[in-house]
Amino acid sequence: MTKQLLLFIVFLFVINTFAQQQDGYWDKERSTTKEIKVSARDRIVVQIDDLPLGTTEIVYRITLLDENQQLASSLVSVLKSIPDPTGISQGSAGAVFVLSKISGDDKCTYAIFSKQDLATQYQDSGKTLESCLIQSEPVSKDAKRLSVDKSSCLSNDNGSLWFGFESKNWIMNQKIILEVVPWVDKKLSRGWTLENRKHIISQCKTSNLAQKMNNSDSFCVCVLDKIQAKYKFQEFQKLLMMEQSKVYKDAGDVCLGEISTSPALSADLRKDASLLIKNGKYGAAIEKLAVVINSNKATILDYNTIGSCYLLTKQYGKGLKYLQDAEKLDNTELLVQLNLAHAYLLNDNYKEAKKIYKKYQNQNVTDNLSWVQKTEQDFKAFQKVGIQNEDFERVLKLIKE
Numbered sequence: 095m096t097k098q099l100l101l102f103i104v105f106l107f108v109i110n111t112f113a114q115q116q117d118g119y120w121d122k123e124r125s126t127t128k129e130i131k132v133s134a135r136d137r138i139v140v141q142i143d144d145l146p147l148g149t150t151e152i153v154y155r156i157t158l159l160d161e162n163q164q165l166a167s168s169l170v171s172v173l174k175s176i177p178d179p180t181g182i183s184q185g186s187a188g189a190v191f192v193l194s195k196i197s198g199d200d201k202c203t204y205a206i207f208s209k210q211d212l213a214t215q216y217q218d219s220g221k222t223l224e225s226c227l228i229q230s231e232p233v234s235k236d237a238k239r240l241s242v243d244k245s246s247c248l249s250n251d252n253g254s255l256w257f258g259f260e261s262k263n264w265i266m267n268q269k270i271i272l273e274v275v276p277w278v279d280k281k282l283s284r285g286w287t288l289e290n291r292k293h294i295i296s297q298c299k300t301s302n303l304a305q306k307m308n309n310s311d312s313f314c315v316c317v318l319d320k321i322q323a324k325y326k327f328q329e330f331q332k333l334l335m336m337e338q339s340k341v342y343k344d345a346g347d348v349c350l351g352e353i354s355t356s357p358a359l360s361a362d363l364r365k366d367a368s369l370l371i372k373n374g375k376y377g378a379a380i381e382k383l384a385v386v387i388n389s390n391k392a393t394i395l396d397y398n399t400i401g402s403c404y405l406l407t408k409q410y411g412k413g414l415k416y417l418q419d420a421e422k423l424d425n426t427e428l429l430v431q432l433n434l435a436h437a438y439l440l441n442d443n444y445k446e447a448k449k450i451y452k453k454y455q456n457q458n459v460t461d462n463l464s465w466v467q468k469t470e471q472d473f474k475a476f477q478k479v480g481i482q483n484e485d486f487e488r489v490l491k492l493i494k495e
Contacts, residue, residue, distance in 0.1 A: 118178065119281045121146050122170045126274040132202065132261045134268075139217045141210070145253045148283030149276040151179040152248065152255075155237040155272045160198035169237075169273035171275045179277045182239045199300030200260045201232035204268065206247050206255055213256035220260065294318045303346050306381045307363070316349035317342065350389060360386050369397065374479075376403040391424045394423040398430045401437065406479050410440045427460040432468055436476075444485055449491065455493040466493050 126142040145152070155169045176182060205225035212224045222228045226247035229236060242248045245259035247255060261268050298304055298314035307313055320331060321341060333341065340371040363382045370379040383400040386392050397420035414437040420430045435450035451469070459468045471487045 097229060109455065118148075118150070118277055118466045120170070120173045121149075121276050121348075122173075124276065125170055126272065127168065128272045129169075130272060130418065132268040132270060134265055135219050135261055137220060137260045138259065139207075139258045140258050140272060141213075141254060141256050142272070142427050143254075143277050145248075145255070145276050146278050146283065147247070147253070147285055148252070148278045148280070149242075149248065150279045150282065151239060151241045151277035152274055153179065153182060153239045153277070153303055154257075154272070154274045156202075156233070156235065156257075157196075158200045158202060158234045159196070159271060159275075159364055160200075161269065163196055163198060165271060166196055167276055173275055179239055179241065184469060197235040198269070199234065200268045201234050202268060203232050203260045203262065204229050204236075207260045208247055208249070208255060210256060212284040214259040215260055217357070218492065221473050222258075225258075255399045270279055284322065284375045286322050287327075291318055291322075294321060298342065298346075301342060301346065302381075303350065303385070308358075310348045312348055313346070316352060317345045318343035336385065346478065350385070360391055362391065366397070371399070376406045376479075379403050382427075393421050394427055394430065397423065398427070398433055401430075402433050404434070405436055405440060406475065406481075410437060413437050425469060428457060428465065429468075432459055432465065432472070436472060439483065439485055439489065440481070447485075447489070451489050451493050466490075471494060 122148045124143060128140060128142075130138065130140055132138050144209035153169065153173060161167070193240040205216060205222045206227040207216065207224070215221050216225070222230075226245060227238075227240070229307050240247050255274075259270055263301070272489075295314045297320055298317045299310055304313055305309035305372065306364055324341075325333075330338065330341070363386050367379040369375070380400055380403045383396055384395050384404070387400065397416050401413045401420060404416060405435060414434075417430060417434045417437050420427070421434055424430070431450055431454055435447045438444075438447035438450070454465050455467070458464050470490065473490070476483070476486075
């Protein structure tokens, strides 16, 4: 008994796992089943119910019945035993399986149209040149599978199809049963078509954060994934602009945290910032370094560099803040101490600046650059960008004593 119970549990687990792995489903709720009366030698056009969003395949069955005949089983019930559309195309057995088990003696030809005006022309004149599928050989029953990648019938955007039938019975009326069942891709049913995904990525690339990155592709794909997981495309489009902006920002913050863990990204940003600084583009360098710092992966030198850039752009208060943060990480780094002295000086705090300038005047900031030499270089850099301070000469005199 225990063994049987165990086997039963395993069976249920396998079935449940298989069901979860399916990337789509036969949408029986929005299938079409219509009984059509066609007069002798007449043509008629029938529009199927609108196909649900995310339809990538359809299976249709056409059956002509004698007056009192009934279908042995509906197309929906037949498809229940086929896990996905590919099962229909795997050999003749699959194709025969979906055919009606019975049919009448009557026959008809038919055509399928993706636009209503083409279907109307067919009904008026029998013109089929612009149909997306034509069955010119009269049949008493037929069944086919159409897919987005192989049939133009499913390439339109209106979500519907028109079936045109022409009776080949010259005396009696015909009874035609038309059944259409759509296969819905779960992911596409959320409205995230290729064009819609491209739209979100292009919007992301215009954001300030993305523009600070040398390669924003991975970042924007991450933002897209976050938005897709939370919203259907139609839901996202209905949000107010300010609501959409917040969604972009929140997703961007999460993605930045995920992507910035990559050392390569931080290295690229530092390299870009260094090149910008050499070209005197300190504001642009600040934007690059801000991304590194906001990732919580910044080093003491990142804080030192951004602090120096803020000083060179006359944002003395911000410069002082970042340099104080750098000092908390390592108060023995003399490049930080020198910039910190500059920050105090430019913030009109000569007393604090003097303490630092005097304290390290006999040391080197690097293995081959003295404190005095670096101070002279920095003051020249300040003067080059238009920063003048009457205490520059005073400091140089102080540290050369």
